[in-house]
Amino acid sequence: MSFEHDHSHDAFPDEALPEGSVVDGAELARDIDEAFDFVVVGTGAAGAVAAHTLARAGFSVAMLEEGPWVKTREFGDRVYEAFRRMYRDVGTQVLEGHSYIPLIQGRCVGGSTVMNSAIAHRTPEDVLGQWDADFGLGAHVSASTLEPHFDALERELNAHAVADDVLGENNRIFLDEAAKDGLPARKMHRYERNCRGSGRCVTGCPNGAKQGMNVSYVPWALSLGARLFASCRVERVTIEHGKATGVLAHATGDGARSKGRTVRLRARRGVLVAASTIQTPNVLRRSGLRSRALGEHFSCHPGYGVGGVFDNPVTMSFGATQGAESTHLRKSDRIKLETIGMPPELAAVRIPGIGGELMRRMGTFANVAVWAVVVRSEAEGTVRQGWGGRDRVKLSLTTRDVERTRNGTAILARMMFEAGAREVWPGIFGLPAVLTSIDQVRLIEEAPADSRLFSFITTHLFGAARMGPTPEGSVVGPDFQAHEARGLYVVDSSVFPTNLGVNPQHSIMGMSRLAATRIAEAARRTAAA
């Protein structure tokens, strides 16, 4: 079946939606009880793709999303405002462990794809090989089974290398220096149509260029007849006689009319949970699943940024937010090096100094570049439901994880000096806040490998409802169905047996599309029987 999108009209795709296709939980004046073939929990990378795939296959589909739908025309450039409206817990979630690591997620229609940088990477074949060798998944999930899904996603979301005219200096300096050093690097491949290089991905793309789920698969699914229940938080999946029968949700938002309103959606054929690695395990737990593997084997990619001050303007406010990368050290050192354009409000927390010194450095902001090391960490942690129903995530990085971060930081600092930086800000507690010569990079290399000394952040999340062939040690089978309940599918990266070493959204969408395609085929077979 072919599916053509019309991009010729002027309205953004999140406008002019089919009449009655969106129910806003924040404005709900009555309780809801409706039935669909499939109910999908979450509208991020995984949920939106699954919902669209099922709608395109001709099934009636409902999507539920805890957060609001913030439209393209509402996106501003104020970071706090974006965090307040679109980020989970206003961006204050943390990984608890040997150190506290901020964990950032979206909570809005489109999930974390609304504020992400649109970077698209296929799942590395060696990672899929590991999933086969260690978890016996090769017959079900492999490069060849995923390939048609990646092809379709790349076509539909227009994945391509960053264009030269929106590359920007932050990305260009990285690529030029990598070329001089003989470090293989490339322009990132991103899902976008006519990116204007406004460097504002983190507050939502004001141009509708980034192909987040809010302007792609969610509205496309609605145009195929799906319904969206926004600002509706799923409390649990209802399971009767070992089979998922629907979900129970309640309206979120402050509206007096909607307070206490419940949304019951019945699912004739199945419930797909795609609430993300952090929320999915707790949705499953609240639904009565008791697998010992539930909430275990959580993993992530901690990221660590390095700042450099150049003589000439870098102007991070122009250029693809993230536009250059090197995966050369992914296999050997488990690190990926990349650029990341930062708005001043976010970068400010890492700008050295106080008082006059801080003000002086803020004055150099136009000349600052920020690059980052992303680590395929070995550490595994847990996801539990804590006090007040909050998601509680624990993980302590291993010494090797920190050593790898430190090595990547040293490589980036050296590259910055070689590219002409007059100052490098390593951000490692106990080291000088400002390095002024390449000789000082050895201080980074000699820093203690203690995660408490580094300012990590993480946005790439995996595991905690792992896939595997048997109920011992896994939560879902290779058909994405929970071992404990028929018709209950998990289609986000909580099923990934390991982390990846590359940016995850493309893998998440590819896996979700694969899952939904198979679920649709199975449902058709059942209907025909």
Ligand SMILES: Cc1cc2nc3c(=O)[nH]c(=O)nc-3n(C[C@H](O)[C@H](O)[C@H](O)COP(=O)(O)OP(=O)(O)OC[C@H]3O[C@@H](n4cnc5c(N)ncnc54)[C@H](O)[C@@H]3O)c2cc1C
């Ligand atoms: C700032 C940032 C930048 C990033 N950059 C990139 C990048 O460039 N490339 C890349 O590959 N990855 C990137 N990522 C990561 C990527 O966006 C995520 O891996 C991906 O979006 C995860 O997909 P998901 O569907 O599992 O979860 P999400 O996209 O987070 O969506 C889950 C949705 O489910 C909703 N939900 C949760 N619980 C419930 C419930 N109980 N009821 C109803 N709804 C619920 C949430 O509100 C959320 O909207 C970035 C992430 C962030 C935060």
Ligand code: SF4
């Ligand atoms: S850099 Fe700007 S125009 Fe390009 S995708 Fe990000 S927010 Fe949109």
